[in-house]
Amino acid sequence: MQLIFHGAAREVGRSCVEVASEKRFLFDAGIKITAEQPEHPTHIDDLRGIAGVFLSHGHLDHCGALPLLDHTGLRCPIFCTSATKAITRILLKDALKIERIKHHHPAYDKNDVFKALDSVQKVRYGQKNYLEGIEFAFQDAGHIPGSASIMVEVEGKRILYTGDINTTQTMLLKGAFVNFPKINTLICESTYGEKDHPERKKEEKAFLSKVKEISDTGSVILPVFAVGRAQEVMMMLAKKDFSVPIYMDGMAKSVTELFEQEPGFIRDVSLLQKSAEKVEFIESRDEREEALKKKGIFLTTSGMLSGGPVIKYLTELGDNPNNGILLTGYQTEDSNGRLLLEEGRVIIDNKLIKINSQVKQFDFSAHAGMRELKELVRKIMPEHAIFVHGDKSATLSMAKFAESLGIKACAPKTDEILEV
Ligand SMILES: [Zn+2]
Structure with a gap:
């Protein structure tokens, strides 16, 4: 054949x-x-x-x-x-x-x-x-x-x-x-x-302590892929207590609901559900505006900063050095995420914008x-x-x-x- x-x-x-x-x-x-x-x-x-x-x-x-x-x-x-x-x-x-x-x-x-x-x-x-x-x-x-x-x-x-x-x-x-x-x-x-990937448990620990460190003084943007990564990072965050609320925005929400309806494909669906209870889901532009008035941890799509609500968070929060952007996935060569890692800038509405928040990438492949x-x-x-x-x-x-x-x-x- x-x-x-x-x-x-x-x-x-x-x-x-x-x-x-x-x-x-x-x-x-x-x-x-x-x-x-x-x-x-x-x-x-x-x-x-x-x-x-x-x-x-x-x-x-x-x-x-x-x-x-x-x-x-x-x-x-x-x-x-x-x-x-x-x-x-x-x-x-x-x-x-x-x-x-x-x-x-x-x-x-x-x-x-x-x-x-x-x-x-x-x-x-x-x-x-x-x-x-x-x-x-x-x-x-x-x-x-x-x-x-x-x-x-x-x-x-x-x-x-x-x-x-x-x-x-x-x-x-x-x-x-x-x-x-x-x-x-x-x-x-x-x-x-x-x-090779770094050891996952160690990477998780380093990630959570970074989220904690930034959220003590500012907000954390966590760009995530809607399918899988968003839910996994949510489950990691739910293990720890933070002084600020955790939000989930964008397509990740409907995918999380979908996973709850397909329990056979999730390792521990009750843990997924419990973790989701610790998160506030953002359903509208007004809710997003409201959430942005205070400090928070924002899980949002898209994972490579190519579109979706993450753009709004970058625009509102990216100028402040007390805030942080923690990338949780691979960034392809021509992506906004790669540009952020390499040059500290992103393209929004065809304009190159300088980001002053701290930026770090974690490997949860x-x-x-x-x-x-x-x-x-x-x-x-x-x-x-x-x-x-x-x-x-x-x-x-x-x-x-x-x-x-x-x-x-x-x-x-x-x-x-x-x-x-
Ligand atoms: Zn794939």
């Missing part, structure tokens, strides 16, 4: 692997978000001939191309967990809104989003399923709620697609399931193929670090390992590591076709 890499090949973004065997199917169909128009997977021949899409999780770099593919001819079931379906719904609708605000002209509309969601067939972790005679199973990938690694048996061979994976337990999630049977071909993410990725490869010991979803040097470095274990390994380029 052939594997064709339509994206996420020596890059992070637009994940999409086509498997062309007795049947043709896709692992993921994502977009790559850039400052300009989002990039889509490369051309897929005969979309109508695709028998199914296995969707690993609800992040846009894995699901964002589904509406456009639906618009251009994809007519097949999309398999994912119920939490992934709910997250996909929220993020696809939001993506469409943002495209319109940016005056881009997406080639699809709301109907295509709904149609794509209508094609979803929900799958449970650990359950055997069939697509036109092909057996497959989803397992918890520990990355965000609902995320899955997907094992497919086709032509007598087992393929494992890790999706985005985190093997380490966090406040919010259990670590990924890794006890797979013999795998012939592993398609593995490599986001941190060359970098939802991806396995280099050490864990290598452990995973060593544990699975496939015949063939293919590294995707990482930059060129990270994917090549992981391939080199796998080769050192005697595994046939590579880091394919975009549109490369591999025979496995």
Whole structure:
């Protein structure tokens, strides 16, 4: 059979692997978000001939191309967990809104989003399923709620697609399931193929003491990703007592409610609920204005300062050196967050604005670090390992590591076709 890499090949973004065997199917169909128009997977021949899409999780770099593919001819079931379906719904609708605000002209509309969601067939972790005679199973990938690694048996061979994976337990999630049977071909993410994370418990401690230190004299802005990071940071904060209130603003709120309705995907849902009780949710502009009159800890989207209510907080609070901005996630190269880290400035309404508050970044990654990725490869010991979803040097470095274990390994380029 052939594997064709339509994206996420020596890059992070637009994940999409086509498997062309007795049947043709896709692992993921994502977009790559850039400052300009989002990039889509490369051309897929005969979309109508695709028998199914296995969707690993609800992040846009894995699901964002589904509406456009639906618009251009994809007519097949999309398999994912119920939490992934709910997250996909929220993020696809939001993506469409943002495209319109940016005056881009997406080639699809709301109907295509709904149609794509209508094609979803929900799958449970650990359950055997069939697509036109092909057996497959989803397992918890520990990355965000609902995320899955997907094992497919086709032509007598087992393929494992890790999706985005985190093997380490966090406040919010259990670590990924890794006890797979013999795998012939592993398609593995490599986001941190060359970098280790700091020890999570230590990082958490350092983060909480920094929040405490700043909140004694000023306000703290905590830019967070809406899905997963917001809830995890909220749970960390709830463990401690602060002298100022904790607020949550932006899309993170609806995602928190969604998680409470999907308890099976959360490590300890009662802890999530208890933590949410310690937080005041901001529902309107007036409430935001009111909250800003006093000191507070503000959990708000977006995590890379690209839009959302965080802009208002930066505008109101960013000038005061007693305040602090603690970034809790990875900042891509052309993001406002990266600009803040490197130059102490952000772009708001097309103007470059100096930030005088203190700025610090913490690493609460939802991806396995280099050490864990290598452990995973060593544990699975496939015949063939293919590294995707990482930059060129990270994917090549992981391939080199796998080769050192005697595994046939590579880091394919975009549109490369591999025979496995
Ligand atoms: Zn992801």
